[in-house]
Amino acid sequence: MHGLINRAVQSFVCVTYGQSCWLRVADAAELGFTEFEAMLVYDDDVTIRVLDAVCADLKRPRAEILEDLGTYLVSHPKMEDLRRLLRFGGVTYVEFLHSLDDLSDRVRLAVSDLCLPALELIEVSPTEFRLLCHPGLAGYSSVMVGVLRAMADDYGALAMLSHDGQDGEAEVISVVLVESAFAKGRHFDLGARKS
């Protein structure tokens, strides 16, 4: 599993549940270290052990934790870079939803060895969408529910998200847009630059 993914889990646990929780998890997962390197690749098995350890430590189901991870990736100030990259997908939430088809290609453009499963958006009606998460990364659809929910807030859209079973091998997320301009949303300045 790519270090960026492991690093995301580490960052999420540290920021949300504290450093001591992370150290317990690293210990329980028998990592032999406490810091993932974002730009190295680890055995898939390592990530599974870490997630199992997080679930055991917090006594919460994995899907719930992964959803929170998705929300964290978009909404936490520490993850502003990632939020910006996602906002490049479109000017409105619906445009953003349509850009998800390209997400895995966009990701590979930035980090060539980070392969995410394909996503496919099906427009049921102008306000109803089904997002097909193709297989390749267990739990990806749970993370995506968190990401999509947080991005709706980011755009100021009011959307209802839920898991909607399977479509062949793909896991389906249903997105119902209640209002596209519900709140002001967060600002996105194309030319913002880190000092």
Place this chain on the structure above:
Amino acid sequence: MKGAGDLAGLLETLCPMFVLVDEDGRITRVGPTLQKLRPGQPMAGKDFLEVFELVRPRSVTTLSGLMSLAGAKLHLKLHGTPRTALKGLIAPLPQGKGAVINLSFGISILDAVRDYALTSADFSGTDLAIELLYLVEAKSAAMEASRSLNLRLQGAMLAAKEQAFTDMLTGLKNRRALDVLLGHLVSGNAPFALMHLDLDFFKSVNDQYGHAAGDFVLQQAARIMIEETRNDDTVARIGGDEFVIIFKGMSDEVILSSIAARLIDRLQKPMQFENNTCRVSGSIGTALSTQFSSPKVAEIMNAADLALYEAKRKGRSRHCQYSALGGLCHGDATSGVASD
């Protein structure tokens, strides 16, 4: 002029940074994004070369000259500040009715989006500007992560290197470090003195009181050598109870003798380890790089070895200079002499 109006409408959709000029080179229309670069200063009505400076090709200063550049790449700059650089392409209209000049930011896009607070809506749907901005940010983030990994790896490498050059028991330099240092000194023709020190009676401490006592004695000996030498001298442990001290820039045998005497004096003092009193001493042989016309590392080491051997032969706890060996082996330090 219905035709021109249609054309402008078309251009607004397709290339929001167009300039439409008439046959006199006067701007008749500009795209909305281009006008955004100079808010409150309508470009329409001005001469093209009044608003834009043609940077390349440099020779062209008139509109007719510009017209002849159809299809060629233009490098332009806006007059006034910010002096944003633009790329352009000119296409003359039929029947000499002026021309369309399409502009884009090129590489200045990064500054332009910030300077003019541009948004996605300012670019045409087929423009790769947004993708470019995305890539710059994504690649910068990835590069930053790689850079921080590189820094940590470099730190780990330095630590590993340091460890590779350190004798872990005593914290002194090891044989490898000594070889590197001697190589540098000799190739740089820097004068130095080399002291070869062997602990006397060390084996019996080890045999009598065990390895822990032996290790303790080695650590104490190392401490004494560090304390009796200057900061830029180098103390290395090169074998079980063998040490080499390099005195950079030193060629005074009187000073070296007094250092050797102090070392032996302190090494001879009993060392208390747990309930045992360990007694060792030191024998020292010293050679100077200046004693050789074109010194080689092996030569100087050998000379110090010979002197050490002489010190041992004379009854240990002594210091012997290579220069004092006299005709015995002076200038013939090639025969290897093993120290015990």
